[in-house]
Amino acid sequence: VEPxxxxxGDEEADATRAMERAEAGAPGGWPxxxxxxxxxxxxxxxxxxxxxxxxxxxxIVHVDLDCFYAQVEMISNPELKDKPLGVQQKYFVVTxxxxxxxxxxxxxxxxxxxxxKCPQLVLVNGEDLTRYREMSYKVTELLEEFxxxxxxxxxxxxxxxxxxxxxxxxxxxxxDELSALTVSGHVYNNQPVNPRDTLHxxxxxxxxxxxxxxxxxxQQLGLTGCAGVASNKLLAKLVSGVFKPNQQTVLLPExxxxxxxxxxxxxxxxxxxxxxxxxxxxxxxxxxxDLQTFSSxxxxxxxxxxxxxxxxxxxxxxxxxxxxxxxxxxxxxxEDSFKKCSSEVEAKTxxxxxxxxxxxxxxxxxxxxxxxxxxxxxxxxxxQCNRESRQCPVPPHVIQKLAAGNYDVMTPMVDxxxxxxxxxxxxxxxxxxxxxxxxxxxxxSLNTAKKGTIDYYLTPSLSTTSHAGKRSFKMKDxxxxx
DNA sequence: TGGGGTTAT
DNA sequence: ATAACCC
Numbered sequence: 001v002e003p004x005x006x007x008x009g010d011e012e013a014d015a016t017r018a019m020e021r022a023e024a025g026a027p028g029g030w031p032x033x034x035x036x037x038x039x040x041x042x043x044x045x046x047x048x049x050x051x052x053x054x055x056x057x058x059x060i061v062h063v064d065l066d067c068f069y070a071q072v073e074m075i076s077n078p079e080l081k082d083k084p085l086g087v088q089q090k091y092f093v094v095t096x097x098x099x100x101x102x103x104x105x106x107x108x109x110x111x112x113x114x115x116x117k118c119p120q121l122v123l124v125n126g127e128d129l130t131r132y133r134e135m136s137y138k139v140t141e142l143l144e145e146f147x148x149x150x151x152x153x154x155x156x157x158x159x160x161x162x163x164x165x166x167x168x169x170x171x172x173x174x175x176d177e178l179s180a181l182t183v184s185g186h187v188y189n190n191q192p193v194n195p196r197d198t199l200h201x202x203x204x205x206x207x208x209x210x211x212x213x214x215x216x217x218x219q220q221l222g223l224t225g226c227a228g229v230a231s232n233k234l235l236a237k238l239v240s241g242v243f244k245p246n247q248q249t250v251l252l253p254e255x256x257x258x259x260x261x262x263x264x265x266x267x268x269x270x271x272x273x274x275x276x277x278x279x280x281x282x283x284x285x286x287x288x289x290d291l292q293t294f295s296s297x298x299x300x301x302x303x304x305x306x307x308x309x310x311x312x313x314x315x316x317x318x319x320x321x322x323x324x325x326x327x328x329x330x331x332x333x334x335e336d337s338f339k340k341c342s343s344e345v346e347a348k349t350x351x352x353x354x355x356x357x358x359x360x361x362x363x364x365x366x367x368x369x370x371x372x373x374x375x376x377x378x379x380x381x382x383x384q385c386n387r388e389s390r391q392c393p394v395p396p397h398v399i400q401k402l403a404a405g406n407y408d409v410m411t412p413m414v415d416x417x418x419x420x421x422x423x424x425x426x427x428x429x430x431x432x433x434x435x436x437x438x439x440x441x442x443x444x445s446l447n448t449a450k451k452g453t454i455d456y457y458l459t460p461s462l463s464t465t466s467h468a469g470k471r472s473f474k475m476k477d478x479x480x481x482x
Numbered sequence: 483t484g485g486g487g488t489t490a491t
Numbered sequence: 492a493t494a495a496c497c498c
Binding site for chain 1: 484
């Protein structure tokens with residue numbers, strides 16, 4: 001099928017119809033079951049669908065640091081390097097190095113269990129994330145040097161869109177060099193590379209760039225990690241974990257069905273979380289194939305069209321979500337959990353501590369928070385994950401003080417946060433909190449002009465001329481606030 | 483379970 | 492403001 005002619009949309013409609021057709025004759029069990037030969041047709045359909053128009057096929061890398069917090073701690077204190085090391089937050093070992101893993105320590109194991117399994121385990125406290133956060137952004141910045149299109153996922157994972165870089169490298173190559181290209185790292189399934197297949201060649205160049213990225217991370221930052229190269233984010237992420245520590249894997253399109261079917265449960269599919277997997281299980285869906293073959297109509301009724309269509313595409317290994325550059329953070333927050341906080345004074349003290357750290361961070365960032373939020377967790381025996389929050393604007397005079405620096409901004413902020421607190425907690429009644437969190441969000445450069453707007457080009461400090469210019473004006477000087 | 487983050491509704 | 496997702 002030529003995508004240019006009938007239009008790609010019709011192919012998709014055909015695929016959907018093929019599925020519904022197959023569903024109509026579904027052989028018992030639950031609605032939507034397909035015969036094995038029909039399944040192959042379906043997989044074939046989806047295989048052909050995604051790369052449609054090979055010029056639009058992407059090369060994505062997922063970079064995943066090995067036991068990140070533990071690595072940072074081992075760099076801070078090299079004596080820890082050859083010992084089993086765990087990073088502790090409260091009563092849990094949140095991550096550990098490979099020495100410790102060999103001895104049976106697992107992520108998010110309680111300190112008690114971990115010590116029982118491994119009495120020699122060395123523990124360091126990792127409740128203050130400052131050094132991890134700093135190292136995390138160094139990694140992202142290093143990757144941004146290869147290509148600015150880097151999307152962060154947590155502190156230790158990044159996606160990079162390599163499509164353009166790969167194209168440029170291929171343009172530079174002579175034909176004799178082209179035939180001599182080799183893959184860097186593993187090929188998923190040990191699938192043979194076809195040097196005449198343009199998709200293979202592009203992914204292979206992607207694997208070379210991935211190797212260069214990992215080498216740069218090690219040489220410049222001393223960090224090791226894994227990488228996965230594939231045609232979309234989902235597959236790149238899944239394949240990055242295939243060979244584990246400090247190795248990389250490329251996925252060729254012919255093996256994508258094998259990769260997704262290597263998952264033992266839909267919950268392992270990135271994008272399908274706790275809630276959705278429970279709802280799917282209630283529908284009798286537990287494997288990737290169950291989800292592939294389930295009636296789209298019924299799934300849409302149950303989960304809503306948006307979630308249904310997205311996760312069913314995921315089940316086929318399809319993911320058209322772009323690598324979205326993360327840029328600077330959208331929010332800053334600090335939280336603390338504890339066994340019990342039951343007085344207003346106690347809460348105020350904790351809030352002051354969180355706020356003090358946050359103000360330092362916000363100050364260093366340079367942008368100003370226009371919204372504050374207080375979140376808390378009340379003790380309750382049964383339910384899990386019951387947090388509530390209240391938020392409000394940061395008063396303009398406080399934003400001004402933040403901008404000017406040096407003025408006391410603690411006092412007015414604590415007052416605001418305590419109002420939010422009393423809005424959630426009736427302080428005249430007994431209460432029992434187990435977590436407090438303060439968040440600054442809605443961050444703006446003091447300068448409110450946005451890229452692409454008239455204001456942007458009329459603002460000397462932002463327009464291109466002033467980057468090179470000797471004078472830099474501030475908005476205030478221009479009386480533009482009005 | 484901790485101490486973070488994101489986007490969608 | 493909450494609910495889902497990610498690490």
